[in-house]
Amino acid sequence: MILANASTLIRRALRGLYFLASRLASDRGGNVVMIFALVMPALLMITLGGIDLNRITTVKARVQDALDAATLAAARSSYTDSENLQKVALVALRANLRGSSVEPFADSDIKIVLTENQVVVADMRVQVKTLVANIVLPPYGKLMDDTLPVSVHSEVNRSSKDIEVSLVLDITGSMGGSRIRDLKNAANQLIKLVVQPAEKQTPYYSRMAIVPYSIGVNLGSWADGARGAEISDTAITGAAWAAAPSQSISNITRASPGVVTANGHNLASNDYVWISGVNGMTQINDRIYRVVRVDANRVSLQYQSNGAWYTLNTTSGNGFSSYSYGGQIRKCTRSDCFVTVTSRNHGLSEGEGVAISDVRGMTALNTTNGGLYEVYERPTNDTFVLPVGGAAYADYASDGAVQCGRDGCASRVFRDAQYNRLTRFDNTACVSERTGSAAYSDAAPGAGTYVGRNYPAMKRSSPQSQGNPCPTATIQPLTSNINTLTNLVNGLSVTGSTAGQIGLAWGWYAVSDQFNRLWPSNTAAAYAPTKVLKAVILMTDGEFNTPYCGGVVARDAGSGSGNYYDKIACDATNGDPFDQAARLCDSIKAKGVIVYTVGFSITQGSDAARILSTCATDKDKAFLPQSGADLSSNFQAIGRDITRLRISR
Structure with a gap:
């Protein structure tokens, strides 16, 4: 194109000179001929030189574009030294100048440096061969040299934005073996691409947060600030089911009604009693009765059935054996003989699961059903009733503690989804x-x-x-310390099922200034897309299968989320985990945060793949690596893209 334009200009110039020469030659005046002889070489010099100057101007514009592109390529690289920056730039330069009129140039013809202000500065000097201006015109000699120099300059602001990136990593059980090794390798490469060394953290910084997740995210020492302090146990100062000491039984008639002899019993009609330890007529043991007083030493009994009270007939026809010896009768504090526990400001509610421990004297409270109960009644702020009682529960002596079991307490006491049994799981530093x-x-x-x-x-x-434990690796909020990040990645171990929605949420929180109070030494900047690039990279290798109800894995959790008897008997409060993730992604992107998704070994076209694609900011930011090499390549592509997005020319 340049040669064609030059040829056209030459033809036009020569045609013009020919017409001018013809007119001057036809003039017979001596002065004109003399003037023509003197001026003609100068006119020819100006005309032909202008052609080459015009051509060089065009070539210079192309060289400038090529140097701009090369400088931008160097700025997008992770290199900081001039030697490697030059290597990157030269590759781009030679590709963009192929087929141009630029003479071959040496590596030393381009100078490129990175300034303290993170600006990549490039200067280049090349030679352009002249076409017509190097001819010899007597008596003036040679108009120009065979080549003319062209100098160009370019600058790229390498760090026009601060960077805050959250890397959300799946460390569930399915990531074992080679997968976790591949993940560590890829993550370490990404860290080094995104996070600049300490000496390069000004005037613009680059920070990264690491969010390992499985059944949840382990917040370590930050847990209480995110979920509130857990509610600990309260001290037990009393426990009783009996209102008076037991009285010895000396006889029970085998009659209708049966009469119990217990000298000096101190009982009144309509008192409720518990009988135990009788030999012979053992059928009467370990039951609640209502008293009908006969005299100071004798009572008859009534039993309850379907809410009504009936006279107890202790005849053989009713299945009662003859009395032999022994036995105790004891007055109850309640009609059901249940234990009333005293614990100041216990904070419990009826139906709430609780755990009893360390009671002395009435030690059966510690061992019955593992010390797990549901509160039967709550008479006062300082007392509550447990649905157990009778002679097996000896008199309270001292000590003891009651741990509330609702969501928010140090332990969760609940009924499991399979057997409807009371189960206790303890709180952890993980969150749901x-x-x-x-x-x-x-x-x-x-x-x-x-x-x-x-x-x-x-x-x-x-x-x-085998349980479904909280991962040991804790979240690392934003930091520019490369060693801190790589050490965390290298120490990752796999465990548990997949609550990707929780990992995603904390990936967002880690780059949100709304959570700065949680970690004041690792704060995020305010949302300002022109000043700060914020990104969340969500990596997973499978289905999100672990939603929660009240802090425990819900009964409608997906396959692979643990035993059914390890789940609570209620459905997930927030619903399907993938639906939760989709809503979170919409909210994250609405804040201007870029979302990348990486589905490791996830099949193209699967539900998981479609959801990850929808979650990403655009389809170019959704990756489905099928091997460790693919994972590394995709993480590197994400790192380069983040670097590209932060650069402005």
């Missing part, structure tokens, strides 16, 4: 989903907006369970 109006927002945690607690299944022998 946030519920309520703030479920899909980044509202600061506080009263009404705390995130959920996490009570994971523990390893136990009855029923047999």
Whole structure:
């Protein structure tokens, strides 16, 4: 194109000179001929030189474009030294100048440096061969050299934005073996691409958060700030089911009604009593009766059936053996002989699961059903009733504690989904989903907006369970310390099922300034897309299968989320985990945060693949690597894309 334009200009110039020469040659005046002889070479010099100058101007514009592209390529690289920056730039330069009129140039013809202000500065000097201006015109000589120099300059602001990236990593059980090794390798490469060394953190910083997740996210020492302090146990100062000491039984008639002899019993009609330890007529033992007083030493009994009270006939026809000896009769504090526990400001509600421990004297409270109960009644702020009692519960002596079992307490006592048995799981530093109006927002945690607690299944022998434990790796909020990030990644171990919706939420929270109060030393900047690039990278290898109800894995959790008897007998409060993730992604993107998704070994076209594609900011930011090499390549592509997005020319 340049040669064609030059040829056209030459033809036009020569044609013009020919016409001018013809007119001057036809003039017979001596002065004109003399003037023509003197001026003609100068006119020819100006005309032909202008052609080459015009051509060089065009070539310079192309060289400038090529240097701009090369400088941008160097700025997008992770290199900071001039040697490697030059290598990157030269590759782009030679590709963009192929077929141009530029003479071959040496590597030393381009100078490129990275300034303290993170600006990549490039200067280049090349030679362009002249076409017509290097001819010799007597008596003036050669108009120009065979080549003319062209110098160009380019600058790219490498770090026009601060970077805050949250890397959300799946460390569930299915990531074992080679997968976790591949993940560590890829993550370490990504860290080094995104996070600049300490000496390059000004004037613009690059920070990363790491969010390992399985059944939830382990917040470590930050847990209480995110979910609120857990409610601990309260001290037991009393426990009783009996209103008076027991009285010895000396006889029970085998009659209708049967009459019990207990000298000096101190009982009145309509008192409720518990009989135990009788020999011979054992059928009368360990039951509640209502008293009909006969005299100071004798009573007859009534039993309850379907809410009504009936006379107790102790005849053989009713299945009663003859009395032999022994036995105790004892007055109850209640008609059901249940135990009333005293614990100041216990905070319990009727129906709430509780755990009793360390009681002295009435030790059966510690062991019956493993010390797990549901509160039967709550008479006062300082007393509550448990649905057990009778002679097996010896008199209270001292000590003891009651641990509330509702969501928010140090332990969760609930009925399991399979056997409807009372089960106790302890609170951990892991968290579950946030519920309520703030479920899909980044509202600061506080009263009404705390995130959920996490009570994971523990390893136990009855029923047999390997548990579904909280991961040991804790979240790392934003930091520019490369060693801190790589050490965390290298120490990751796999465990548990997949609550990707929780990992995603905390990936967002880690780059949200609304959570700065949680970790004041690792704060995020305010949302300002022109100043700060915020990104969340969500990595998973499978289906999200672990939603929660009240801090325990819900009974409608998906396959692979643990034993059914390790789940609570209620459905997930926030519904399907993938639906939760989709709503979170919409909220994250609405804040201007870029979302990348990486589905490791997830099949193209599967539900998981479609959801991850929808979650990503655009389809180019959704990846489905099928091998460790693919994973590394995709993580590197994400790192380069983040670097590209932060650069402005």
